Amino acid sequence: MRILLDGMGGDNAPQETVKGAVLASKEISDQIVIIGDREQIEKELSNYKYDPEKIEIRHASEVITGEDSPVKSIRRKKDSSLVVGLEMLKEGEGDVLLSAGNTGAFMAGGTLILGTIPGVERPAIATIYPVIGKEASILVDAGANAECRAVNLLEFATMGTVYMQKVIGRPNPSVGLVNIGTEEGKGNSLTKETFQLLSKSRLKFVGNVEAREIPYGVCDVLVCDGFTGNIVLKLTEGMAFSIMNFVKRKFTEGVVAKLGATMLLGKIKDIKAEFDYSEYGAAPILGVRAPLLKMHGSSKAKAVKNAIIKGIPYAKEDVIGIISREMEKVAESLEDEENADIE
């Protein structure tokens, strides 16, 4: 397998990206192609010992930054590391592409250059949702589509299920709909209609999930529109940080507390580790015709390494092929239903 890595996207590129690639290369037998400014990448690589058969550079002279307009930058910066990576993927010069750069440009570029899987109207981002003391859920859509129709949520649920099975390795994943009440009939028009579609689908739909239940990991795949997904994800992050900061402040007030906190240091580290996103790998963009993985913009070497290693099954397990076949079945069942409605 050839793993394509955008060497220039993200806050800590190319330093941490290159370091992450070197670390990953020591644990896998696949080849990594780092795309970007050859001179800069060579300079970074010179800091490490690595197997030159496993790491290769593909020069690209431009960079799409976080400030660039997604669609415009894809059209104009033809020699950017991101566009070159997408073109390589399209031409079969690689099997999966990872980037920590501009999310909008990655989404737009994936759609424009690679195209979407037939039956998928809207590609989505699926993010690992860390669950304290339990296995993580995934959340689709995590923010790519602020406005959705019910069929889009059915697409997200279908793609999320396949990803959970094949990449994260959980057989028969359960699907929950993020909603404001557990009973059928609760919610807004989008969730009400989605409930009906999911109920009739071949997925393991477990019903509505209230936001209060999300942190407890009540299902494997959490489905929602991108607006709601972004709110859920960012609020979770904000709550975790604000509570842990407050705990830290409280635990360092006064001598007795400080002593007590010293005795709990190991435990406090355990708690922090639960929220360490760098352990979880990257977020797949689901619905485009090739495997794309979005890394967090501020990824450090360890996060890049984990993203590379944990992302391999996305390409190896033919996730795109399986999603394509599942989407055909979804399209057939939706057609059957439309016909039934007409009769």
Add this chain to the structure above:
Amino acid sequence: MRILLDGMGGDNAPQETVKGAVLASKEISDQIVIIGDREQIEKELSNYKYDPEKIEIRHASEVITGEDSPVKSIRRKKDSSLVVGLEMLKEGEGDVLLSAGNTGAFMAGGTLILGTIPGVERPAIATIYPVIGKEASILVDAGANAECRAVNLLEFATMGTVYMQKVIGRPNPSVGLVNIGTEEGKGNSLTKETFQLLSKSRLKFVGNVEAREIPYGVCDVLVCDGFTGNIVLKLTEGMAFSIMNFVKRKFTEGVVAKLGATMLLGKIKDIKAEFDYSEYGAAPILGVRAPLLKMHGSSKAKAVKNAIIKGIPYAKEDVIGIISREMEKVAESLEDEENADIE
């Protein structure tokens, strides 16, 4: 002032409700009317010493339960404690009504029996949003309206601002729009349109607020549709509980940790107190023609007491009158703008 209290609504009625009323009566000079089954309420009251001039019972033979359909129960259970309370408020036999019962029925009853303030299309629930280590925000709408138009969110922001000023006592409250990005132009069509309306309003609009910032208390009034509000509120609750449970579990693993935790007991209590909803009083239903306060369904005596005491300014400060006048100004400015658009 006469404070009307639904003696039968909620999980712990009438026991905790009556006890809360007795506790409150010792701290205020106003009169409390407990509405509900006279026999049961008298029995509860007989457990306490109280000033009979300050606590009165109004008999009502029926109860609206949590399972009752909101609109139907208001129409059919004419002698329920909730409907009797609303009718008393309408007839001027009281100044404010508190209930821990069926939220939907309380909203529907308020709208049907009391009517809405002119210019308010959708009454909303405003909930205190606890901010760790800082003054609380309020969140409007917290779940009453799963589907909203931009003008509804302008209504919520206006009413929330008045409530924050007059009842919570914060001068010149800032208003933030819950959204999935801080820049103008981010979000779904609802938040984009709302951003424009709030920008042109007379409110102290501070722009979009990302969910990550909410726990830090970045503004006084958080505005959103009821679907989003419910997600924010319940996820906050779920995160707080799941993190604190995990911390507790970790801190009682092993002898050293247990000893450390003992030394931190006081601090752990401080942290828990930050999430103690019973300290914050009840949630106002804003937009109906008289002051209604919704208590948490599982309120205990202390929460009832706080709800009564902290709810007094809602009636005393003529919040309804001020909201009515503000809504007139909002209507005028919206009309001006429509005319300007036509010209």
